[in-house]
Amino acid sequence: MPGAKWATYSFAPDLPPMTPWGKQRYLAAKPSYGPRSVGDSTDYVNPTTGKDQGCLPPGVPRIYIQPFALEFIHTPGRVLEYFEFDHHVRQIFTDGRKHPKDPDLTWMGDSIGWYEGDTLVIDTVGLNDKTWVDRSGLPHSDQLHVTERIRRPSHDALELKITIDDPKAYTETWTGYRNYKLEPSWNIKEFICADNGDYNNEFIENSGAYSAPSTAKQGKKAVKPSK
Numbered sequence: 001m002p003g004a005k006w007a008t009y010s011f012a013p014d015l016p017p018m019t020p021w022g023k024q025r026y027l028a029a030k031p032s033y034g035p036r037s038v039g040d041s042t043d044y045v046n047p048t049t050g051k052d053q054g055c056l057p058p059g060v061p062r063i064y065i066q067p068f069a070l071e072f073i074h075t076p077g078r079v080l081e082y083f084e085f086d087h088h089v090r091q092i093f094t095d096g097r098k099h100p101k102d103p104d105l106t107w108m109g110d111s112i113g114w115y116e117g118d119t120l121v122i123d124t125v126g127l128n129d130k131t132w133v134d135r136s137g138l139p140h141s142d143q144l145h146v147t148e149r150i151r152r153p154s155h156d157a158l159e160l161k162i163t164i165d166d167p168k169a170y171t172e173t174w175t176g177y178r179n180y181k182l183e184p185s186w187n188i189k190e191f192i193c194a195d196n197g198d199y200n201n202e203f204i205e206n207s208g209a210y211s212a213p214s215t216a217k218q219g220k221k222a223v224k225p226s227k
Contacts, residue, residue, distance in 0.1 A: 009033035009065065009135040011162055011176020016138070022169035025139035034136030046135070055193035057088060057107035059131030060124055061146055061162050064178050069186055079113060079120065084188045092122050099125055105142050107131065122148040133164060134176075141168035156182040 006013045009031070018026060032041040041047050044056040045066070058066055068084040077095035092113040103110045103126030110126040124146040133140050145165040152158050158180040165173045 006034075007178075008067075010138065011061065011065070011134060011178065012174065016164070016174035017171040018139075019167075019169060019171055021141075022139050022166075025169070026137055029132065029137030029139065031132075031135060031137040034134075036137060043132075043135070043137075044130070055086070057131070058085070059107050060090070060109050060111075060127060061148070061164075061176075062132055062134055063088060063090075063108075064160065064162075065135050068191065069183070069188055070180075071188055082188060084191050086191055086193045087188075092120075099123070105129075109144075109146070119149050119151040122146075122150065124148070139169050140164070140166050143168045158182070 004013065029036075030038050030040060030042040032038075032043040032046040043054060045054045045058050045062075047054045057063075063083055063085065064070075066083070066085040070084065071082045073080040073082055077093065079092040079094055081090040081092065083089070088108070090108050090111065092111045094113045094115075096114075097112060099110050099112060105126055105128040107128060107130070109124040111122055111124040113120055113122040115121070125144075127140070127142065127144045127146070129140060129142045129144075131140070132138055133144075143166050147163040147165070149161040149163075150158065160178040160180070162176045162178070163173055164170065164176070
C-alpha cells in the first residue's frame with residue numbers, strides 16, 4: 001500500500017459493486033480527491049468552492065483516511081481513538097455490552113469491541129447517512145455496518161482491515177485496508193477547524209447536515225484541503 005495513489009483517498013483500489021441507489025449517490029457526489037475530483041467540490045469535509053471550509057465530521061470509516069495522526073488509549077472496558085483531525089474522539093466499549101436495539105444515528109456510530117488473540121475487533125452500527133465512506137465520494141446509508149480488525153504485526157506497525165456491509169448501497173460486502181507506522185516522538189497537535197477558514201453558511205445549510213447560525217469570520221487566511 002505505501003506509494004499507492006488510491007490510498008490517499010480510499011481503502012481499496014477498485015470500486016465496490018453498487019446498487020442503483022448507491023450508484024446514483026456516488027455519481028451525484030463532487031469529491032475533492034480521487035479520480036472524480038472536481039474544482040467545485042461539495043465535500044462536506046474538504047470543499048473546494050471558493051472560501052468554503054468544511055468542518056463536519058468525516059464519520060466512520062472515512063476518518064482513518066484524513067492524513068493526520070491518531071492515538072489509541074486503552075482503559076478498562078473501553079478503548080479510545082483520539083484523532084488529531086479536529087480532535088475527534090471515538091469510544092469503543094470492550095466491557096461485553098451489546099449494541100442498543102435501536103441506536104441513535106450519529107456521525108461516529110455505536111462501537112463495541114473485543115479481542116481475538118492479538119487482534120482488536122471493532123463492530124460499528126448506528127451511523128447516519130450524512131457522510132461518505134472515503135474521500136472519493138463512496139456513499140453509504142444508515143444501514144451501514146462496519147467491522148474493523150486491528151493488529152500490530154510488529155512493534156512499529158499497525159494493520160487495519162475494514163469490512164463494509166451496507167445492502168442499500170452495495171450489492172455485496174467489500175474490504176479495505178490501511179497501514180500505520182508508530183511515531184513515538186509525535187504528539188497530537190491542536191486542530192481547530194473553525195480557526196482555519198471562513199464558514200460559508202449557505203454551503204453548510206445545503207449540505208443537509210444541519211442549519212448553522214450566522215458565524216463571524218474566524219481568520220483571514222483559509223487553509224487548503226489536506227492532501
